[in-house]
Amino acid sequence: MKHPWLLFDIDNTLLDFTGPSPLAFAQMMEQEGHTFEPALYTIYKKGNLSVWHEFEEGKIDAIELRSKRFRLFLEATGLSGDPLKMNAGYLQGLIDHARLLKGAKELLEKVSKNHRMAIITNGLKEVQRPRIAKVGIGQYFDKIIVSDEIGSAKPHADFFHYTFQQIGHPPKSEVLVIGDSLNSDIKGGQNYGLTTCWYNPNNLKNNTEVQPTHSIQALSEVLDLIS
Ligand SMILES: [Mg+2]
Structure with missing residues (x-):
């Protein structure tokens, strides 16, 4: 795997x-x-x-x-x-008004059977955790890391240091970061030495210097990257 x-x-x-x-x-x-x-x-x-x-x-x-x-x-x-x-x-x-994106539940249901997963989110604690609970996906994740709770945010290395502490320091090569933001998710993951997957459903042009390892337009494509 x-x-x-x-x-x-x-x-x-x-x-x-x-x-x-x-x-x-x-x-x-x-x-x-x-x-x-x-x-x-x-x-x-x-x-x-x-x-x-x-x-x-x-x-x-x-x-x-x-x-x-x-x-x-x-x-x-x-x-x-x-x-x-x-x-x-x-x-x-x-x-x-919290709602899941298309394909999110299906993907989590499938990959949770043989992967360990964590949420890494920049946001305010009083809204991120209740939204996750409301859409019913909390059970899929070993850890939920909210920037507001730890005082550092993606793309900063401190955020990823904390995340790795929380998930028990797996080898970096075993970790895939999946996110829609080149400047926080992809840049942060890449600087930390992780493989990255840019979720780009609207097929936006990448005008940054950040080069994701993978780019996908549908969440189901994550399955091809990890199998
Ligand atoms: Mg995002």
Whole structure:
């Protein structure tokens, strides 16, 4: 067996994020008494992205991240609200709307019979674990590593050091990383000396210098790489 250990990213690899995120945002806005418009979500997304970059550069911590992304949104739109409450409402929306991507359950069901698996995810603990539980895939994994809980994130080596500690230090050649992000999953895995599989369902062009070992468009193709 080529890779007895599989490390899976979560967002847009096993669970849909792109679809549920605006739904969660709209749900939160309604609860806050605001009318949802797609343009508002675009404004939120822009601020959220810059706040995550600040977080990744170590300029702000995860506590600040939770409020700042909605504080920026309120400042940009002139709307009123409590940023932390909005953050909590949005995260609850992500849990409510959690859904697996096509082929995810089937793949996990098959590979779990003869592989050991862990989840490696960048995200906030109060939303990642409940989403995993909600879609019913927790039982397939030996370990679930959430960046927010350990204070480091993909692609940083510390995140992978911690993961390897947790999974009992298998030989690196036995581990396959599967994820949709070239800059976090693939770059991080590659720098750590692991084989990587870029899940690229929309056949995006790779404009980065990161070269995944494998690229796939359907999750079922993972089976060909590990058998
Ligand atoms: Mg992802």
